[in-house]
Amino acid sequence: xxxxxxxxxxxxxxxxxxxxxxxxxxxxxxxxxxxxxxxxxxxxxxxxxxxxxxxxxxxxxxxxxxxxxxxxxxxxxxxxxxxxxxxxxxxxxxxxxxxxxxxxxxxxxxxxxxxxxxxxxxxxxxxxxxxxxxxxxxxxxxxxxxxxxxxxxxxxxxxxxxxxxxxxxxxxxxxxxxxxxxxxxxxxxxxxxxxxxxxxxxxxxxxxxxxxxxxxxxxxxxxxxxxxxxxxxxxxxxxxxxxxxxxxxxxxxxxxxxxxxxxxxxxxxxxxxxxxxxxxxxxxxxxxxxxxxxxxxxxxxxxxxxxxxxxxxxxxxxxxxxxxxxxxxxxxxxxxxxxxxxxxxxxxxxxxxxxxxxxxxxxxxxxxxxxxxxxxxxxxxx
Numbered sequence: 001x002x003x004x005x006x007x008x009x010x011x012x013x014x015x016x017x018x019x020x021x022x023x024x025x026x027x028x029x030x031x032x033x034x035x036x037x038x039x040x041x042x043x044x045x046x047x048x049x050x051x052x053x054x055x056x057x058x059x060x061x062x063x064x065x066x067x068x069x070x071x072x073x074x075x076x077x078x079x080x081x082x083x084x085x086x087x088x089x090x091x092x093x094x095x096x097x098x099x100x101x102x103x104x105x106x107x108x109x110x111x112x113x114x115x116x117x118x119x120x121x122x123x124x125x126x127x128x129x130x131x132x133x134x135x136x137x138x139x140x141x142x143x144x145x146x147x148x149x150x151x152x153x154x155x156x157x158x159x160x161x162x163x164x165x166x167x168x169x170x171x172x173x174x175x176x177x178x179x180x181x182x183x184x185x186x187x188x189x190x191x192x193x194x195x196x197x198x199x200x201x202x203x204x205x206x207x208x209x210x211x212x213x214x215x216x217x218x219x220x221x222x223x224x225x226x227x228x229x230x231x232x233x234x235x236x237x238x239x240x241x242x243x244x245x246x247x248x249x250x251x252x253x254x255x256x257x258x259x260x261x262x263x264x265x266x267x268x269x270x271x272x273x274x275x276x277x278x279x280x281x282x283x284x285x286x287x288x289x290x291x292x293x294x295x296x297x298x299x300x301x302x303x304x305x306x307x308x309x310x311x312x313x314x315x316x317x318x319x320x321x322x323x324x325x326x327x328x329x330x331x332x333x334x335x336x337x338x339x340x341x342x343x344x345x346x347x348x349x350x351x352x353x354x355x356x357x358x359x360x361x362x363x364x365x366x367x368x369x370x371x372x373x374x375x376x377x378x379x380x381x382x
Contacts, residue, residue, distance in 0.1 A: 001072040001073075003097050007099050008078075010099075012063065017082065018037050018081040019035065022078075022079070031049060034046065043058050045070070050196075077125075079124075086101070086142070102140065130223065137151075154184075157188075165271075170199045172200040172201070176240060176264075177203060189203065204229060207232070235252065247267070247271070248272075254280050258374040261341075264343075265378070275341075279305060283301060286301060286304075291367065312365075315358070315360055315361045316361060318354070320378065322343035327342055
């Protein structure tokens with residue numbers, strides 16, 4: 001540990017004011033990440049577990065020894081940030097330390113107060129290979145400035161999922177991702193479940209494009225994601241090879257989302273996360289009985305039909321035994337497809353909830369003379 005203590009001391013002398021200690025050597029490590037920031041005359045150390053963060057303040061003289069004790073034999077990497085430079089320390093299981101310095105064109109922003117800042121599940125300093133390949137992170141785990149909005153979108157997606165996953169004590173979880181496409185979020189989801197939540201996870205990504213499936217399987221192998229693989233297939237009629245705990249469907253076009261939700265309901269999945277796309281079905285069927293103004297202008301009809309589609313899906317999930325929310329996924333100025341459906345299985349759904357949810361759907365269907373695919377698939381008796 002002496003070598004590491006000396007390196008931390010040299011980083012202090014070089015003007016480092018912020019440290020990120022990441023990549024635990026063992027999944028059983030109590031702390032998953034440690035950060036250090038200069039706060040006026042002291043240094044604040046924050047040690048993160050899965051659910052809590054513990055703070056302590058130390059002097060500059062005490063920092064090298066304390067940080068060395070926290071990191072030695074427990075973590076694989078330390079990143080230190082100074083004015084115009086980044087220090088990277090790689091720690092091997094055999095006790096070797098490799099210290100390199102990379103010059104940066106921009107300065108590190110310092111904070112002199114103890115006010116809390118936004119903590120993302122994917123903090124800078126973590127090495128997430130898919131995000132590096134996507135160009136969101138640099139090889140050192142820093143967010144590329146031009147990709148910051150994409151980074152926030154990904155973190156928002158994980159926050160929505162983490163809200164539900166953290167309520168359950170999963171040791172094993174099976175996930176189906178319908179219409180996975182190029183799958184960058186599938187890879188990030190797998191990283192989150194296995195590396196951050198430490199859950200034994202199996203994920204199957206399903207898509208209709210053979211070239212996409214081939215590339216995604218090759219990438220999963222490259223990253224060493226043994227529990228993640230991709231299959232060529234149609235959402236309609238897909239047979240899951242295991243008990244499904246989570247279903248994800250992101251931008252499955254039009255009624256493909258309905259088939260994905262129907263399958264998830266049939267499997268009794270604990271959690272459903274869906275970002276619908278291209279809701280054309282009701283727009284083409286819509287013939288208002290009284291509210292003709294909503295179909296007078298094409299853009300109004302299109303947007304109303306899309307909102308009605310998601311509202312109906314949410315209610316039909318409630319009818320089917322799920323507590324359902326419609327959440328804003330990302331800012332409206334980034335993309336109009338910004339609604340995420342989050343549904344979690346209820347132990348028991350009160351009859352009154354089911355009756356009300358269904359009646360509201362049927363009232364809307366009668367008012368606009370349309371029949372949604374999910375309603376049809378559920379074969380609801382009138």
